[in-house]
Every structure is written in C-alpha cells, then in structure tokens.
Amino acid sequence: MTEKTPEKPARPALLDRLRRVPLWTVVPAAAVLGVAAGSVYGAVSTPEYSATSYVLVVPTDASDPTAALGFATAYGRVASQVAVLGDAQVWAGVPVARLKEHVTTATSPDAPMISVTATDASPTTAVNMADGVARALVADGGHLQTDTNVKVLQFSRAVKPTAPTSPSTPLAALVGGCAGGLLGALALLVRPRRRGTPETYAPVPGPATAHAGGHTPQPETV
Numbered sequence: 001m002t003e004k005t006p007e008k009p010a011r012p013a014l015l016d017r018l019r020r021v022p023l024w025t026v027v028p029a030a031a032v033l034g035v036a037a038g039s040v041y042g043a044v045s046t047p048e049y050s051a052t053s054y055v056l057v058v059p060t061d062a063s064d065p066t067a068a069l070g071f072a073t074a075y076g077r078v079a080s081q082v083a084v085l086g087d088a089q090v091w092a093g094v095p096v097a098r099l100k101e102h103v104t105t106a107t108s109p110d111a112p113m114i115s116v117t118a119t120d121a122s123p124t125t126a127v128n129m130a131d132g133v134a135r136a137l138v139a140d141g142g143h144l145q146t147d148t149n150v151k152v153l154q155f156s157r158a159v160k161p162t163a164p165t166s167p168s169t170p171l172a173a174l175v176g177g178c179a180g181g182l183l184g185a186l187a188l189l190v191r192p193r194r195r196g197t198p199e200t201y202a203p204v205p206g207p208a209t210a211h212a213g214g215h216t217p218q219p220e221t222v
Contacts, residue, residue, distance in 0.1 A: 034180020047164035072112035092132030
C-alpha cells in the first residue's frame with residue numbers, strides 16, 4: 001500500500017506578490033516612505049528654541065586656577081539638583097521638573113566655565129530658564145565662597161534666539177529619506193536567499209553499465 005505524499009500548503013497570495021516585486025525597487029520605495037515620514041514629523045512637531053548662558057569660576061587670592069577648574073566641573077554637575085533649581089524656578093517662572101527636563105550644562109576641561117543651555121517652545125522662556133539656572137549657580141557659589149575660595153560669576157547672559165534649533169520640514173524630510181534608503185539597503189542585505197533547484201546530471205555510461213545484464217564483452221579471437 002503506497003503512502004500518500006502530504007500536500008504542501010498553498011502560499012499566501014500576498015507573499016507571492018511580494019516575491020514578484022523587483023529587488024531594485026526596495027531602496028527607492030523605502031527612501032520615498034522615509035521622506036514622507038520626515039515631512040509629516042517636521043510639519044506636526046513644535047519648533048524649539050535654545051538659549052545659552054555662561055558662568056565663570058574665578059580663583060581668589062587663597063586659591064589657584066586648578067582649584068577653580070575643579071569647582072567649575074563640580075558646579076556643572078550639581079546644576080540640575082533640586083537644591084540649586086529651587087531658586088532658579090522663581091527667576092525662570094517655570095516648575096523645577098521643567099527645568100530639570102529642558103536645561104543642560106556643560107563644562108570644559110581647559111577653562112573654568114559652565115555653559116547653561118535651556119530649550120523650550122518659547123524663546124523668551126528659554127532665555128529665562130538659562131539665566132535663572134545661571135543666577136542660581138552664582139548665588140550658590142557666593143554662599144560657599146568662604147569654603148571653596150573661588151568666585152562664581154555670570155560671564156554672559158543668554159541671548160534671545162531668533163530661529164528654532166529643531167530641524168525644519170525640509171531637513172526632516174531629507175533625514176527621513178536617507179534613513180529610509182539605508183534601511184531598504186540593509187533589508188536587501190539581510191534578506192533570506194532563495195534556494196536554487198539542484199541540477200540533475202545523467203550518469204556517464206561505464207564499463208559496468210554499457211551492456212545489459214552487466215556482462216563484460218570478451219575479446220574476439222582470430
């Protein structure tokens with residue numbers, strides 16, 4: 001009794017259609033989708049403005065520049081702490097949580113200076129937040145000047161930005177197109193390869209199979 005070979009399930013029609021799509025269209029299609037996504041993001045996202053205020057740490061007669069550089073790094077690290085931002089929120093006019101989320105500080109290994117950068121949808125609020133945190137650092141440094149032997153001064157106030165720092169719609173579309181094209185190319189590289197049908201070859205007749213029955217021909221005698 002012969003066993004029946006199980007029938008293979010039919011492939012989904014969508015899968016068959018995808019297999020028939022030319023491979024060279026994957027990258028352009030992915031780039032077009034990226035441009036569309038970037039354009040939508042640039043159109044619906046709220047523009048953000050950045051303002052930066054600078055604080056300088058100066059050594060007193062009882063200190064040296066090396067100590068000022070170390071305290072500048074320390075003040076840059078504690079700028080986001082609630083103890084410092086407690087006064088900054090009064091001058092900036094925003095809650096502490098908003099300051100901690102939208103204000104960043106940076107220090108330089110070569111100069112005792114701290115940059116305080118604030119980002120907000122309103123350019124005026126961004127300026128107030130940056131100057132508020134810088135002013136809080138100056139006040140905190142004045143309270144500790146007797147112990148640290150360094151002065152904390154506001155080197156420059158923040159300037160009201162005139163243009164948003166967030167990417168514009170054309171730039172977002174360009175970035176989205178590049179990202180989409182890159183993802184499409186990566187998809188082509190990692191796609192599973194199709195297995196080819198193994199080729200069959202006819203056996204070459206040999207001495208053993210040249211004659212039926214497997215008899216080896218005998219040499220003729222003269």
